[in-house]
Amino acid sequence: MPFMSDRRVDRLTSLLRRRGVVLPSFELYGGVSGLVDYGPVGARIRRKVMDSWIDHWTSHGDIVEVDSPAITPESVLVASGHVGEFNDLMVECGGCTGAFRVDHLIEDSHENKNSLSPEELVAILSTGIECPTCKESKWSDVRTMDLMFSTQIGAMKGGRKAYMRPETAQGMFMLYPALFRHFKQKLPFGAIQTGKGYRNEISPRQGMIRLREFNMAELEYFIDPEDPPCPSLNTWSDSIALVPDPDGEHSGECLITISEALSAGIVRHPTVAWFLARTMDFLINVGIDSTRIRFRQHASTEMAHYADDCWDCELHGEHGWVECVGIANRTCHDLLSHERHSGSKQLKAWRQFEEPRSEIRDVLVPNGASLGPAFKGRAGKVIEALQNLTEIPEKMPFELTLTDGSSVQITDEMATRRSEEVTLHGEWFTPHVIEPAFGIDRIIWHILDHSYTETEKEGEKYSIMRLSSNVSPYDVAVLPLFDKDGMGEIASDILSRVNSMPGLRGEMDSSKSIGRRYARVDEIGVPWAITVDHETLKDGSVTVRRRDDQKQIRVMVDDVLLNLGTGTVSTLF
RNA sequence: GCGGACAUGGUCUAGUGGUUAUGACAGUAGGUUCCCAACCUGCUAACCCGGGUUCAACUCCCGGUGUCCGCACCA
Known part of the structure; x- marks a missing residue:
C-alpha cells in the first residue's frame, strides 16, 4: 500500500483517484474547482445508481421519465423566481475586506427586506450599518453575485439570453400539458428527470459535495390538494430518524415509524410521508447505511413562502450531516407562476364533482342590436366585458370598465338582466406538486464513504469497498x-x-x-x-x-x- | 470572495541556485511461487502554469490555477 495519510477522508479520496472512480476534472490544465470526472470505475457506479433511481420510481406506474434541455431561456427562470433570487447583492467591507450579503446585514434595520430595490438597500447600508467582523462601516459598491451560468441562444446580436438550468424541475413544469394528456387528464401523476444541473458556486469545497456541474435526479408529483394520495404506510415498519421543525411543537430528534410520524402530525402531508418512506427505501437499496440517514424538517422560517412541509434527507459521512435529498411540497407555486408569466391556460387540472352542482347566476345578456350602433368598433370589447362581470350592478345605467382601461355607459336597453341556472360538473384548478430532488453526486459520495472499510490483513492495512451488488462497478x-x-x-x-x-x-x-x-x-x-x-x-x-x-x-x-x-x-x- | 499553508512519476514522499532529481508503493516485462498485496531481475514514469531576477531557477520573487485550513457564501 502507498503512504497512508492519517485522515480517513484523504485515504479514501486517494483511493478514488488511484482506481479511477472520481477524479478532479481538467487536471492536465491545472484543474477547475467544483468540477469532477467519473473514471472508468466511477462511471459504472454512477450509471447503476442512476438506473436504480429511475427503476425505483418508474416501477410505480404513474410516474414517467422525461428529458429536457439544460439550456433554459431567461423568461422561464424569471417566472420560476431563480433570476431574482440567484442574484444576491453582495458588498465588501473596506476595513477587513470581508464579503457579506446586503440583505443579511440590514436584517435588523428593516422589516421587509425582500421588497426593497437595490438602491434602497444601498441607502440603508449607508446609514451606518457596522461590519459584523471589524465594526467599521466603509462599504464598497454593491454588486450582484450571479449564481447561474449565463449564456446566449444564437451567436449574433439578436441572441436570446439564457442560463444553464440550476435544477431540472423547470423542464418538467414546461412539460406539464404533455404529461396531463399522457395521463388521460387524471391526477395524480408524476414525472422524473435525471441530468446535469449548474450553479456557479462562490467557493466550492469538500470535493463531490458542492459542485458547479452536478448530477441531479428530480421527481415532480402532481396532485389534487383537496384529494391528496394517501398510500398505505403499513409496509414500512422500521423506525426512521426525524428532526422536526425546531420551532414547532414536536421539536427534538426522534426515532419513529413513518406512519406514526404522520398520525402524530410531525409529517404534515400524507403524500410527503409516502415519499419519505420511498426515499429511505431507495437509499438503503443503493447501499447507504440506514443508521446514517435522517430527515430534517425545515423550520417554518427557513421554508420558502409557498411551501408548507419540507424535509431534507441528510446523510452522515466524512463531512458531517449533508443534505442529499430535498422533499418539498411546492404547492401550486410553480404552475401558477408559469401560468401568470406565460399566459398559458394549459397548466390546470379538472376536478370532477361527485354530484353536479347547480348555481343560480345573475347575468347581463348583451343586446347586440343596441350595442352595435352605439359603440361600433368597440362593441366587441363591450360585450366581452359584460360577460366577464362578476358582480351585476343593481341599477342601470352604470359605468362599465373595459379591458383597455376605458369605460363606457351601459343603459337599460343595451343589456337584459336575467337569472340563469347553470349546472357545474367540475372545476379547473392548479395542481399542487410534491418534489423529491436528489443530489446524485452527494449520494454516491456517501455510498463510497459508507462502503469504504479499512481492516488489517496479516499486519498490513487492507481496504474493502463493501458496495451493494446493486451499484458495484x-x-x-x-x-x-x-x-x-x-x-x-x-x-x-x-x-x-x-x-x-x-x-x-x-x-x-x-x-x-x-x-x-x-x-x-x-x-x-x-x-x-x-x-x-x-x-x-x-x-x-x-x-x-x-x-x-x-x-x-x-x-x-x-x-x-x-x-x-x-x-x-x-x-x- | 478574503486571509494562511502547501503544490516533485499513477499514489505517497526526499531533496538542491549548477551537469544522470531520491525512495517506497502501484503499473509493466521476465523468472519463481500459487487461493489472499511473497520473492528476484529489468523497465516505464514527475519538479502545477505564466512572467521576473540570474551566466544558470524545480529551488528565489511576482501573478495565475489548484488543494487544504479558517472567515464569508451554500438560493
Whole structure:
C-alpha cells in the first residue's frame, strides 16, 4: 500500500483517484474547482445508481421519465423566481475586506427586506450599518453575485439570453400539458428527470459535495390538494430518524415509524410521508447505511413562502450531516407562476364533482342590436366585458370598465338582466406538486464513504469497498489461478458468458499473484470472484469467493452463472 | 470572495541556485511461487502554469490555477 495519510477522508479520496472512480476534472490544465470526472470505475457506479433511481420510481406506474434541455431561456427562470433570487447583492467591507450579503446585514434595520430595490438597500447600508467582523462601516459598491451560468441562444446580436438550468424541475413544469394528456387528464401523476444541473458556486469545497456541474435526479408529483394520495404506510415498519421543525411543537430528534410520524402530525402531508418512506427505501437499496440517514424538517422560517412541509434527507459521512435529498411540497407555486408569466391556460387540472352542482347566476345578456350602433368598433370589447362581470350592478345605467382601461355607459336597453341556472360538473384548478430532488453526486459520495472499510490483513492495512451488488462497478471478477494449461481460456470463456447476460459485467485479471488480484477487486467493490484452477480443468467446478468475508466455496460454473443472473449468489454459501 | 499553508512519476514522499532529481508503493516485462498485496531481475514514469531576477531557477520573487485550513457564501 502507498503512504497512508492519517485522515480517513484523504485515504479514501486517494483511493478514488488511484482506481479511477472520481477524479478532479481538467487536471492536465491545472484543474477547475467544483468540477469532477467519473473514471472508468466511477462511471459504472454512477450509471447503476442512476438506473436504480429511475427503476425505483418508474416501477410505480404513474410516474414517467422525461428529458429536457439544460439550456433554459431567461423568461422561464424569471417566472420560476431563480433570476431574482440567484442574484444576491453582495458588498465588501473596506476595513477587513470581508464579503457579506446586503440583505443579511440590514436584517435588523428593516422589516421587509425582500421588497426593497437595490438602491434602497444601498441607502440603508449607508446609514451606518457596522461590519459584523471589524465594526467599521466603509462599504464598497454593491454588486450582484450571479449564481447561474449565463449564456446566449444564437451567436449574433439578436441572441436570446439564457442560463444553464440550476435544477431540472423547470423542464418538467414546461412539460406539464404533455404529461396531463399522457395521463388521460387524471391526477395524480408524476414525472422524473435525471441530468446535469449548474450553479456557479462562490467557493466550492469538500470535493463531490458542492459542485458547479452536478448530477441531479428530480421527481415532480402532481396532485389534487383537496384529494391528496394517501398510500398505505403499513409496509414500512422500521423506525426512521426525524428532526422536526425546531420551532414547532414536536421539536427534538426522534426515532419513529413513518406512519406514526404522520398520525402524530410531525409529517404534515400524507403524500410527503409516502415519499419519505420511498426515499429511505431507495437509499438503503443503493447501499447507504440506514443508521446514517435522517430527515430534517425545515423550520417554518427557513421554508420558502409557498411551501408548507419540507424535509431534507441528510446523510452522515466524512463531512458531517449533508443534505442529499430535498422533499418539498411546492404547492401550486410553480404552475401558477408559469401560468401568470406565460399566459398559458394549459397548466390546470379538472376536478370532477361527485354530484353536479347547480348555481343560480345573475347575468347581463348583451343586446347586440343596441350595442352595435352605439359603440361600433368597440362593441366587441363591450360585450366581452359584460360577460366577464362578476358582480351585476343593481341599477342601470352604470359605468362599465373595459379591458383597455376605458369605460363606457351601459343603459337599460343595451343589456337584459336575467337569472340563469347553470349546472357545474367540475372545476379547473392548479395542481399542487410534491418534489423529491436528489443530489446524485452527494449520494454516491456517501455510498463510497459508507462502503469504504479499512481492516488489517496479516499486519498490513487492507481496504474493502463493501458496495451493494446493486451499484458495484463489476458484478464479478474472473481470475485464472495460472494463465496456463488452458485456465486462461476457460476464464475468458466464463467472462464472455457473464458479459452476455443482460445487465451483468465482469472483469478478468490474470496478472500477479492471486492474493493481489483479490485485493485489487476488493478495493473497487466487486462483490464476487470466480477462480479457475486445476480442478476446473477436470470437472468444471470453480472457487467462488465472497468479498465481504473472504469466504470461499466450490461450485459448478453453470450454477454460479445462473445465480449471478438472478442476484442470488449468496444463497450458495 | 478574503486571509494562511502547501503544490516533485499513477499514489505517497526526499531533496538542491549548477551537469544522470531520491525512495517506497502501484503499473509493466521476465523468472519463481500459487487461493489472499511473497520473492528476484529489468523497465516505464514527475519538479502545477505564466512572467521576473540570474551566466544558470524545480529551488528565489511576482501573478495565475489548484488543494487544504479558517472567515464569508451554500438560493
